[in-house]
Amino acid sequence: MEATGEDNLVEYGFRRVIITITAVLCALLEIVDTTIVNVALNDMRGSLGATLTDVAWVITAYAIANVIVIPMTSWLSQQFGRRNYFAASIIIFTVSSFLCGNASNIWELVAFRFIQGMGGGALLVTAQTIITESYPAAKRGMAQAIYGMGVIVGPTLGPPLGGYLVDNFSWPYIFYINIPLGIIATVLTLSFVKSPKYGEKLKANQVDWWGIVFLSSFIGSLQFVLEHGQQDDWFADPIIVTLSIVSFFGLLLFIWRQLTYKYPIVNLRVLQDRNLRVGTIMCFILGFGLYGSTFIIPIYTQSILGWTATDAGLLLIPSSIMTGFMMPIIGRLIQKGVPQSYMVATGFLLFFIFTFWMHNVITPDTGTEHMFWPLILRGVGLGLLFVPITTLALSTLKGKNIGEGAAFTGMMRQLGGSFGIAIITTFIARFTQSHRVDLIANLDGSKFEVQQRIQQLQMGFMSKGFSSSEALDKAHKAIELSVMKQSTVLSYMDVFMYLGILFLICVPFVLLIKKGSGGKVDMSNVH
Template structure:
């Protein structure tokens, strides 16, 4: 979260300067958010260009997300040490340079490394941009500032997929990173010229920094992510590397918890989790991230790898869902202000998301069209709209003072972690379920069956009609039959993933009953973190 400072009226801007600062802050927030989703529709092209597997290519998304999670808790200290303006400008430069390097990557692991660096730069942009834009407005206009910032945050995920699809279809995937370069240069110059830094109190000394906490956090998150990504293809615990990193994950997590609970200046204040609403809320945020980023990942992969859609077609498919979520946001805000319990909205959101996954489970086939997925995706947008703000505000509803900011950082971090883990687990399950369904389908294929023989004969005649000899046509007929079996097994695996994702959300509803309502109102600007 952004550094906590005493309000400094000298930071309030008026007229042209405030307009420029607002544009700069929203631009930087958009750059960070768009780059979270813009790569989704380009994954297939990256796979082909870099010779990567589906499991490997998922790291392009997860490396960025993990870097975000690691850097966000450090933002407060870094801002105080270097000044907010300087830190913000350096973050933009790191993000911009890493974007250029991503476009020039020659193999998948170069791209993953540069995406991680890009995430380290981008992690500070979102929360710092919000603080800058808020403090540039006088107190009576803070609501307007949050509305402007909020709309930028909502538009970002909507722009990502179609923009990425257009670039991939008309140019090539590196340009989804190159477009950040001129925008980053402009944002850096505007930041250095117009943005001011608040006057902080006493700076934290270098020997007070929770370096061990940072190391333990990075070690257990990174190790767990590797285990989730590569466990399936490396035969899980039969592989020495998987076993070693699993041990690192467990001990890294335990060491991180011990360090944060005992160190005087923890990088993450775990004591705030004594609040029961926040404990439940962080779990809900984790699952929200799992469903939000997981469904955003699985739909483009399905439409492009199974249905053969272009990246642009896939991006356009996701726009109505994102716009529905954006439309729901102000409505949900008004309902919360009128006293409608967040627990009801969250429970309804989980239920709607279950219906979305159940609907998708029933409609996906070899030839599902956009018209079949339109309304399920609209339902998804409604569900996410009912979940995003209510879960965050509900999590913070019983906190007070600086604990609100600490809790907000926790919910944001857990939402991002949920997305990282969701993508990794979904990728693993698609592979595992696909293999199992393929074995099951092949076991039911009887070569002596009249239906099977007739299908092979039809394929053979088709290939013979294209000029192949009888023996060549028969071999190709068997290959085509095998391909169709694999395709059907893949579709069945997607159906399973949608169903299990929905069940996960359905099981969350009883936990909502454990949440007690806060006596006071939550500052919506804090909740937006």
């Protein structure tokens, strides 16, 4: 979003402290809500009677809405005035949080999550602009650091907080917790935040309605195809085929409309910048790895290892603390002129080592101590990726283009996360099936070891008072269950390995990026 350069937006003393707290609070609300749901998925599944694929929509609907609204935020702020738009976003977010908690079935919950995402997407982008503009130019680095810490703490707070609420209360409370915070943030916003003076507002007949329609149809259809492709057998399903076509033409028409219309909602010309193009791809892959691994680890620990939601959440804390710890160090390295492409390449390399390490340690009974160091490494890797990728992408942009470029990086990070979750759920289902077939092929009933194992299990059940035939039946079921568990673990191992290869492939590409003027970036408009 454009920093207007007007000093009347710079605040001092108490007002600046309040504005900073308000903006960080809103950014936290949005980010905590992206990850808090992960640990509650199992409970939602049970109480709403939904499948794993259905319940993944609770995350996806929020992400789709985020992705649609992020590119339009700059434009919407100019139409309605930043303060009004920001306050309205918080109100939408808070009201829909209440409705999410009261949802009676999975699709109601998904619909309210979508509305919540429409409010939430705006919070992140606008909060950063408000913080930036409230500080004088000399202190903007400090403003970014405060905001950055908020952004990093959010994903960490989500899982353990979600886990605590799910284990001690019930899943609706992960949404109710937003309500008091939302009310406080709304009051503070209306009392303290100022709107910059914008140019002329567009009249209703100048608004790029077609652009909005094309953008929504492209992203919404794409997301549906990704989520439901696996369970509906991809292109054997007419709905999937239709939506794939809608998505493809939505994209083409959206690009055409933005390049030819006088008042586009998204300025695509900013993508002529080479660094921004490479940066948006990197952000996509970062989102893929960040959200993908945050999605898979809680599900693995809960469904395979039988952990509680709280334990699953706590597992991710050291990793995020490590990322938070890395932020100021990386900020200093960037100021000293260490090439960001080297940092990003190192980050991708560390992420590869993390995934490969996880591939080697996960079993049906892995302990916390086995995952601690790989996750610490993930934290270091994310720290090396998060800030440098954004600064690299924006390093050769100037003025108003920085805000527009930042909207693309934010959007691609979210889209990468949605792709990641969708592709990972698909792969887990596919790999589990093929591993199950392989494992069963090795269970030859005529082999002595297999007969012995079945007999041992049968004797065990008989000693608990079951008849011989019941015990035999239970023994077969127990073997089937352990085959299923083993094949699921093998599929998680595969997913980690492929994620790692994806990151490794990125390393040489990163080193091709040219450096911005002096390697320094004006971060004042970053989202």
